[in-house]
Amino acid sequence: MDPPTYxxxxxxxxxxxxYLRPTPxxxxxxxxxxxxxxxxxxxxxxxxxxxxxxxxGIHLVSRLSDDEKQRGVIGCTxxxxxxxxxxxxRLFGVRCVLVVPSRNNPxxxxxxxxxxxxxxxxxxxxxxxxxxxxxIRHREGLRYxxxxxxxxxxxxxxxxxxxxxxxLPDPDVLLVPVGLGSGICGAALVAAERRPSCRVxxxxxxxxxxxxxxxREGRPIEMDTPKTFAEGMATRVPAHxxxxxxxxxxxxxxxxxxxxxxxxxxxxxxxxxxxxxxxxAASTAAAWKLRPQLAGKTVVGVLSGGNLDLRDLHRILSIxx
Numbered sequence: 001m002d003p004p005t006y007x008x009x010x011x012x013x014x015x016x017x018x019y020l021r022p023t024p025x026x027x028x029x030x031x032x033x034x035x036x037x038x039x040x041x042x043x044x045x046x047x048x049x050x051x052x053x054x055x056x057g058i059h060l061v062s063r064l065s066d067d068e069k070q071r072g073v074i075g076c077t078x079x080x081x082x083x084x085x086x087x088x089x090r091l092f093g094v095r096c097v098l099v100v101p102s103r104n105n106p107x108x109x110x111x112x113x114x115x116x117x118x119x120x121x122x123x124x125x126x127x128x129x130x131x132x133x134x135x136i137r138h139r140e141g142l143r144y145x146x147x148x149x150x151x152x153x154x155x156x157x158x159x160x161x162x163x164x165x166x167x168l169p170d171p172d173v174l175l176v177p178v179g180l181g182s183g184i185c186g187a188a189l190v191a192a193e194r195r196p197s198c199r200v201x202x203x204x205x206x207x208x209x210x211x212x213x214x215x216r217e218g219r220p221i222e223m224d225t226p227k228t229f230a231e232g233m234a235t236r237v238p239a240h241x242x243x244x245x246x247x248x249x250x251x252x253x254x255x256x257x258x259x260x261x262x263x264x265x266x267x268x269x270x271x272x273x274x275x276x277x278x279x280x281a282a283s284t285a286a287a288w289k290l291r292p293q294l295a296g297k298t299v300v301g302v303l304s305g306g307n308l309d310l311r312d313l314h315r316i317l318s319i320x321x
Contacts, residue, residue: 023046036294277306
């Protein structure tokens with residue numbers, strides 16, 4: 001499998017933008033003041049699925065062969081990858097089967113069903129669901145779409161970073177949440193070409209640090225069941241292709257606690273009136289944690305998604321009421 005290139009991201013842009021408008025990039029003065037830097041948010045929570053992954057789904061499904069489109073696709077997801085595939089398959093008239101963990105975010109499950117996907121609930125977490133998904137695909141002959149190790153998917157989500165650099169050519173730092181790494185790989189490919197001095201920093205949950213530890217050690221490290229409410233980052237086994245790209249192009253990895261994610265969700269809701277899910281708040285949680293290092297710099301945080309489980313929202317807001 002050949003890794004995607006910057007040229008692949010550029011080629012993906014017309015396809016993605018045929019179906020999606022660019023999302024806003026705003027500097028929020030109150031956030032900038034609190035964080036001590038010029039802080040911009042890239043609002044991927046403003047896509048039709050409320051998450052960045054839809055870019056990759058549209059690009060990948062658009063490029064499937066006629067045979068693959070006829071057979072249909074299958075994927076494993078905690079929600080945002082699944083919504084991406086379901087949205088894209090609805091656009092192109094392709095069957096979509098999704099495997100989700102048994103106790104998945106019910107709102108994400110409802111959204112995937114509303115988009116026409118066939119859902120199978122299995123396993124305690126993403127990786128147990130993924131093993132079940134990979135067994136089904138062979139039995140049913142469906143085109144398996146991994147949530148990270150797909151060059152066409154990475155090229156599609158990389159269009160988010162293209163939009164950033166078209167609006168703001170000179171950021172010093174990009175902060176990107178990491179589940180398995182498709183988003184940060186797309187961002188790093190673009191940053192390396194458009195502004196090599198820009199530092200690309202990944203953000204992961206302390207309760208699910210497999211990708212961070214693998215990046216640091218230079219080898220795959222598998223963890224126990226994730227211990228975080230942020231399902232978008234709740235992975236325990238790294239992906240091969242994205243880890244390879246991250247080792248080449250990502251400058252550092254930052255771990256944040258669930259308490260820091262929850263505080264960032266409250267901060268974003270209070271200051272910007274935008275709802276972030278756990279993964280979506282990770283960039284802002286990291287910006288708060290790194291205030292001394294980021295002082296005076298121009299920083300972009302990717303608000304990767306807003307699909308927060310309402311039960312978590314109630315709990316997070318109740319803490320300060």
